[in-house]
Amino acid sequence: MTGFSVSLIVSNLSNVASYLSPIFETIPSKVVPAQIEKVVSLVSRTGRDLQRYDNAGYRQVVGCVPYRYKKRQGNGTESKEIELLLISAQKGKGMLFPKGGWEIDESMEEAALRETIEEAGVTGELEERLGKWQYKSKRQSVIHEGYMFALRVDQEYERWPEAETRQRRWVGLDEAREVCQNWWMREALEVFVNLKCKAEEVEIEANDV
Template structure:
């Protein structure tokens, strides 16, 4: 396996866009081996917790983009288990900005194989393992992320 970069990709020059100009975003629902916990990361754009996700670029598959984002944002190495499908933008038009335009999300369920002590965005983000109930509460203001969590096979009790 190639060495993982300690630099996050930046910019949008290689960003993929859908047929209606929506930004294509790939993300993971990273579960523990026993599926009792999901790893959430601190949002940098606003307070609260999110799932690892980011722009799907032209030189990678959606799965590769999701795993790259999980490494950059959460410092985890994962194995994708399931394609959770596409999730349309759920923000209202007035919530969209130039920095956060309309998006179409493609989420995958993954098992965390390794959690590193150092990762590209460790200075900007913290991470926390949560139960389904804790994660469901933490993602209440992010309906697209909540949808991805609920599509996963995480144990709910």
């Protein structure tokens, strides 16, 4: 997958318009096409009525590893360093990557982007799917099947649906490995790192030709 983009517009519901208008003032008009096939609301979905399960009864969840490049200056040279965005758990003190339920009225990619906007208040270009993991919920005796994508962030909103219940923080790779509380998300992070390292090697080889 080379990239997946989604356009967002606000519904005309009066009870959310005042909350969302400051966010959409920051979005360039060219982002919104003349015809909108699907509307993604910036109000968090709640409930499990549309939750997707597989044939074995595993709850399907989708998330992202949001990242950006930060330029570093040193010794007369310029380099770029990856930063990762982590969010606080709603319960407990841990940090994790944004993720949530994949619902039956959306594609996997749409679910990944929606959950990342709802929980972390960022969006961007959806890149590689990093893999699939099975894990058991700590609060429920339910097995989840989790999918993770890489997301290169190009929009970061000051206000987002879960801003009052979550904190977000850009961190370096070493800190992300240390503070991410979910083992399967740490594995997804290592897959992400390996993919980006290979991409960097290809870029270096191409520049040397």
